[in-house]
Amino acid sequence: MAINSKTQTAPPVKNVIAGGIGGMCLILAGQPLDTIKVNLQTQPSPALGQQPLYNSTLHCFSKIIAREGIRGLYRGMGAPLAVVTPIMSITFVGFGLGKSLQQTSPDSILRSWQVFVAGMLAGLSSTVLMAPGERIKCLLQVQSVTLKKTFQGPLDCAQTLYRELGIRGLYRGTLLTLIRDVPSTGVYFMSYEWMKEKMRGERSSARELRATEILLAGGVAGMCNWLVAIPADVLKSRFQTAPENHYKNILEVLREVLHSEGPCGLYRGFTAAMLRAFPANAACFLGFEASMSFLNWLIPETV
Numbered sequence: 001m002a003i004n005s006k007t008q009t010a011p012p013v014k015n016v017i018a019g020g021i022g023g024m025c026l027i028l029a030g031q032p033l034d035t036i037k038v039n040l041q042t043q044p045s046p047a048l049g050q051q052p053l054y055n056s057t058l059h060c061f062s063k064i065i066a067r068e069g070i071r072g073l074y075r076g077m078g079a080p081l082a083v084v085t086p087i088m089s090i091t092f093v094g095f096g097l098g099k100s101l102q103q104t105s106p107d108s109i110l111r112s113w114q115v116f117v118a119g120m121l122a123g124l125s126s127t128v129l130m131a132p133g134e135r136i137k138c139l140l141q142v143q144s145v146t147l148k149k150t151f152q153g154p155l156d157c158a159q160t161l162y163r164e165l166g167i168r169g170l171y172r173g174t175l176l177t178l179i180r181d182v183p184s185t186g187v188y189f190m191s192y193e194w195m196k197e198k199m200r201g202e203r204s205s206a207r208e209l210r211a212t213e214i215l216l217a218g219g220v221a222g223m224c225n226w227l228v229a230i231p232a233d234v235l236k237s238r239f240q241t242a243p244e245n246h247y248k249n250i251l252e253v254l255r256e257v258l259h260s261e262g263p264c265g266l267y268r269g270f271t272a273a274m275l276r277a278f279p280a281n282a283a284c285f286l287g288f289e290a291s292m293s294f295l296n297w298l299i300p301e302t303v
């Protein structure tokens, strides 16, 4: 399907600002279910005849609330807020760049697969911040399970990792972050643009879409993103939260998950991921589009 790219390209500085605001909306709307997802994904496999620590999304939710109250669901939010804001800025700039590289003129129409390629470039460029951000976030989110408070907060976690393990300690899990984010970000933007194009109908531009339509397209794009991302995300969460030298490489994590839980183990936390994906990404794209409209009103485009 061809997508009218004239309505999509914006100068990088506008993408930086609108992408950052979109990122903040994403975290505020999605953090509680993200905490549940990571706790489900990283809980120890139960011994024979024993009950798992959490047996469902709801069970995990009520256990966290009973143990720590609402604050437990927002544990580790400082790091994602500080990191996801620039990550989403880079993501939207990377996406804009990916589109312009494939356009012969600002008016040229992109095919769906070209939007996918531009999205993959966005996923590739954001990994520089995504990998350490995820490492810190996952370590903080799971430390309540062990009931051993190792880190005081995101900064303390980053400093400790750097002091004890150097830059490699912060970037542990980068390959799995790439395997997760490059294809899934391609799918993310392709499905978002596809939905917008479908809903546009007779209207001359996607800018005329209503807020509810943006919310729907963003929410669906978030779910499509996670359908692709979740197996690599399960491996990444485990790899990034395991004790040092527990796994020699990522194949060992894969082997362990398949051996103990079978292929279903790769979809641990699926319900929580999907429940989070819709509101978080609906909020993200609405935040992005609203900020972009405001910026376009403030500084009108010349083309």
Ligand SMILES: CC(=O)O[C@H](CC(=O)[O-])C[N+](C)(C)C
Binding pocket: 026, 091, 123, 126, 180, 181, 184, 185, 188, 222, 225, 229, 277, 280, 281
């Ligand atoms: C896997 C992930 O972080 O997905 C992001 C959306 C979300 O639900 O957090 C999108 N993106 C990969 C483009 C940053």
